[in-house]
Amino acid sequence: MDNxxxxxxxxxxxxxxxxxxxxxxxxxxMRRAGALFEVAYPPSGWVTADGxxxxxxxxxxxxxxxxxxxxxxxxxxxxxxLGLHSHTYAETDGYEFIADMAETMxxxxxxxxxxxxAGEKIALTQDLIDPIDIGNGDVIQPQICWLTSFNGVWPTAxxxxxxxxxxxxxxxxxxxxxxxxTKNHDTLLEYRIQILEGAxxxxxxxxxxxxxxxxxxxxxEQFKELVEGLLxxxxxxxxxKRKVDNIITKRAACSAAWRKxxxxxxxxxxxxxxxxxxxxxxHNINGRVRGGYYSRxxxxxxAIDNHTPLAERAMTLLAV
Numbered sequence: 563m564d565n566x567x568x569x570x571x572x573x574x575x576x577x578x579x580x581x582x583x584x585x586x587x588x589x590x591x592m593r594r595a596g597a598l599f600e601v602a603y604p605p606s607g608w609v610t611a612d613g614x615x616x617x618x619x620x621x622x623x624x625x626x627x628x629x630x631x632x633x634x635x636x637x638x639x640x641x642x643x644l645g646l647h648s649h650t651y652a653e654t655d656g657y658e659f660i661a662d663m664a665e666t667m668x669x670x671x672x673x674x675x676x677x678x679x680a681g682e683k684i685a686l687t688q689d690l691i692d693p694i695d696i697g698n699g700d701v702i703q704p705q706i707c708w709l710t711s712f713n714g715v716w717p718t719a720x721x722x723x724x725x726x727x728x729x730x731x732x733x734x735x736x737x738x739x740x741x742x743x744t745k746n747h748d749t750l751l752e753y754r755i756q757i758l759e760g761a762x763x764x765x766x767x768x769x770x771x772x773x774x775x776x777x778x779x780x781x782x783e784q785f786k787e788l789v790e791g792l793l794x795x796x797x798x799x800x801x802x803k804r805k806v807d808n809i810i811t812k813r814a815a816c817s818a819a820w821r822k823x824x825x826x827x828x829x830x831x832x833x834x835x836x837x838x839x840x841x842x843x844x845h846n847i848n849g850r851v852r853g854g855y856y857s858r859x860x861x862x863x864x865a866i867d868n869h870t871p872l873a874e875r876a877m878t879l880l881a882v
Contacts, residue, residue, distance in 0.1 A: 588664040588672040595675035597684045600638045600656045605630030635712040642680045644712040657684050660708050683711040696772040704765035722761040724768050775833035785835050789816045792872050815846040832880045840873040
């Protein structure tokens with residue numbers, strides 16, 4: 563399988579170390595990521611205790627009488643089960659419908675595709691407009707992100723994303739379009755103007771905000787106070803507990819990100835402070851799993867699901 567850039571190319575808050583992926587078709591991006599597999603929908607059931615028969619619960623009345631009550635989503639090339647749904651779940655042959663929609667709306671603008679797990683979920687990004695330089699080469703690339711799943715965790719949705727090239731941060735916005743997996747699924751996604759206007763509007767707001775924050779000096783002591791306020795320790799209740807170690811580790815991640823921001827851009831300012839917290843949360847804190855390992859899929863899922871309380875609180879405090 564060919565390599566293609568994923569959402570989070572780094573295993574820490576690293577600086578950009580490779581060239582940006584060239585824009586390509588949505589089909590090519592998804593093919594190279596292994597997202598264009600086919601699925602089938604066999605009925606769900608169980609084997610009887612004596613192993614002599616398979617029981618498949620059926621609908622007992624109405625227009626669907628006699629049909630299986632539930633069905634699997636089965637990946638046909640690996641025989642892996644990707645989801646379990648009721649009989650009303652709308653069937654598609656695979657994720658290719660996302661590629662077709664994305665390419666029809668915004669041709670040859672795909673830059674990355676991520677496949678989660680065995681294919682239960684996927685995400686596809688497209689660059690819609692030129693990068694925005696907020697000053698001194700600190701560049702934000704407005705994008706949109708297509709999400710969908712076969713396990714029912716994500717409905718099909720289109721998010722606006724702003725990719726900060728310097729440190730691989732994904733500044734995730736809110737869904738521009740969100741559609742449940744129903745029979746009207748395809749037609750309800752025909753919102754090209756809404757998607758484009760929404761993405762461009764948020765990119766402009768973010769760039770304007772970044773320029774204001776960039777012009778406001780921020781010292782090491784101020785950043786230390788910010789992090790301690792975001793990650794407080796109650797020494798009377800938490801002393802000696804694992805929770806203290808966890809908080810100290812998170813503080814250290816923020817401090818390391820702050821130092822790297824200043825190494826790249828010079829004197830500290832509020833924009834760098836925000837990105838230090840946001841980057842530490844995305845790359846180090848949210849992606850941590852047991853054993854001290856890092857999962858970029860976990861980090862991205864938390865960002866998409868708005869599990870970024872440190873970044874949100876930091877922005878509130880820094881924008882005052």
